[in-house]
Amino acid sequence: MTDTTFQTGEEFAAAMDARDPLAHFRAHFCIPKTKSGDDGIYLCGHSLGLQPKSVSSCLDEQLQNWAELAVEGHFHGKTPWIRFHRLLASQTAVLVGAEPAEVVVMNSLTVNLHLMMASFYRPTKQRHKILVESGAFPSDQYAVKSQIRFHGFEPALSLLELAPRAGESSVRDEDVETLIDREGDSIALILLGGVNYATGQVFGMEGITKAGRRKGCVVGFDLAHAAGNVPLRLHDWGPDFAAWCNYKYLNGGPGCVAGCFVHQRHARAWDLPRLAGWWGHDEETRFQMGPDFHPMVGAEGWQLSNPPILALAALRASMEIFSEAGLERLRSKSLSLTGYMEFLLDQHSSPKYSIITPREPERRGAQLSIRLLGAGRELCDQLAAQGVTGDWREPDIFRVAPVPLYNSHQDVYRFVQRFLAAL
Numbered sequence: 001m002t003d004t005t006f007q008t009g010e011e012f013a014a015a016m017d018a019r020d021p022l023a024h025f026r027a028h029f030c031i032p033k034t035k036s037g038d039d040g041i042y043l044c045g046h047s048l049g050l051q052p053k054s055v056s057s058c059l060d061e062q063l064q065n066w067a068e069l070a071v072e073g074h075f076h077g078k079t080p081w082i083r084f085h086r087l088l089a090s091q092t093a094v095l096v097g098a099e100p101a102e103v104v105v106m107n108s109l110t111v112n113l114h115l116m117m118a119s120f121y122r123p124t125k126q127r128h129k130i131l132v133e134s135g136a137f138p139s140d141q142y143a144v145k146s147q148i149r150f151h152g153f154e155p156a157l158s159l160l161e162l163a164p165r166a167g168e169s170s171v172r173d174e175d176v177e178t179l180i181d182r183e184g185d186s187i188a189l190i191l192l193g194g195v196n197y198a199t200g201q202v203f204g205m206e207g208i209t210k211a212g213r214r215k216g217c218v219v220g221f222d223l224a225h226a227a228g229n230v231p232l233r234l235h236d237w238g239p240d241f242a243a244w245c246n247y248k249y250l251n252g253g254p255g256c257v258a259g260c261f262v263h264q265r266h267a268r269a270w271d272l273p274r275l276a277g278w279w280g281h282d283e284e285t286r287f288q289m290g291p292d293f294h295p296m297v298g299a300e301g302w303q304l305s306n307p308p309i310l311a312l313a314a315l316r317a318s319m320e321i322f323s324e325a326g327l328e329r330l331r332s333k334s335l336s337l338t339g340y341m342e343f344l345l346d347q348h349s350s351p352k353y354s355i356i357t358p359r360e361p362e363r364r365g366a367q368l369s370i371r372l373l374g375a376g377r378e379l380c381d382q383l384a385a386q387g388v389t390g391d392w393r394e395p396d397i398f399r400v401a402p403v404p405l406y407n408s409h410q411d412v413y414r415f416v417q418r419f420l421a422a423l
């Protein structure tokens with residue numbers, strides 16, 4: 001769907017939807033309704049993905065197992081709970097380009113970032129800095145600053161922030177690599193978002209990983225806005241770790257259990273310090289209840305607790321849909337939807353708004369971030385009253401993401417009409 005020349009009329013959107021091979025997936029999701037009972041225009045999958053209709057039967061299945069099997073559900077039934085997380089890990093591994101043993105589904109995103117930093121942020125007097133993007137998601141900023149202090153260092157000296165050039169909205173990949181080359185000897189950890197939450201910029205994760213590793217830095221990514229959105233090849237690119245949430249593009253439900261990647265080269269790194277819990281212990285001997293911790297091989301060795309099966313069951317509903325749709329086809333439709341939105345917005349150049357997301361399709365995912373001048377949150381509220389859901393990020397950014405699993409070109413067309421009218 002990507003080599004199309006876009007056109008301005010609504011009939012173009014209808015024609016694109018008519019030949020969309022993924023169009024039927026929309027019917028698998030609960031689309032919020034407007035007051036008049038029509039489908040709303042939901043462009044907020046970058047914040048909370050929609051509910052797959054199959055979630056309730058997936059949950060019901062586990063509730064029934066719990067009711068009928070009780071504790072035996074750990075070992076019996078169609079999907080024994082003891083291995084349930086592994087079903088998800090192998091589906092997730094495909095999405096992030098990893099080996100199944102490199103991925104685990106556990107905890108929540110910020111918790112996983114802390115667990116990863118407990119193992120991989122090992123500051124010394126010479127090498128103590130953490131490199132983050134300036135204006136990183138607040139939770140990441142709090143997490144890295146608290147880790148720096150936890151190790152007895154000061155954020156003022158140990159936090160290195162990467163800002164766009166003056167007058168630019170996104171960071172140039174070559175500037176990241178230049179900074180790493182220049183400062184790398186003092187950087188212990190590079191921790192960047194795969195996709196920046198505010199601008200929608202995709203970082204050049206492969207090049208950054210190479211540059212970081214060349215200088216001996218640990219490299220990790222927060223993939224909250226990347227997983228299920230853009231193609232990832234974590235195993236080949238080779239970062240040390242990554243973590244992401246599953247409630248955005250991955251539709252696992254509010255506060256859903258998160259994902260974590262640890263590269264294979266650390267699979268048997270028994271000497272790495274880690275915060276341990278019994279579910280990370282070797283499963284062969286876990287129930288011998290011994291006092292000494294022997295971690296599982298791979299990412300599972302970082303688990304703490306037995307997994308929340310109901311949350312995993314909800315996520316499984318979405319993972320099944322992803323497996324069927326295939327990330328390659330989704331990316332192709334995503335490029336079309338987002339490119340079409342950009343095209344329509346560009347038809348009406350106005351001093352009242354500008355797109356701050358990179359213009360190059362390979363440097364962005366589904367999201368467009370629109371900077372508003374003179375209008376603010378009230379515009380977002382006005383659109384919401386008309387059934388259009390995007391979100392507002394202070395001080396001046398309106399974020400919208402047409403998501404290929406459930407959005408259509410007509411959604412995009414109608415959004416742009418309403419946005420311009422509201423302006």
Ligand SMILES: Cc1ncc(COP(=O)(O)O)c(C=O)c1O
Binds near residue numbers: 109140193224225
């Ligand atoms: C980029 C990024 N990092 C971290 C978080 C925090 O996630 P959680 O509350 O699941 O820990 C979010 C939440 O939206 C996010 O967008």
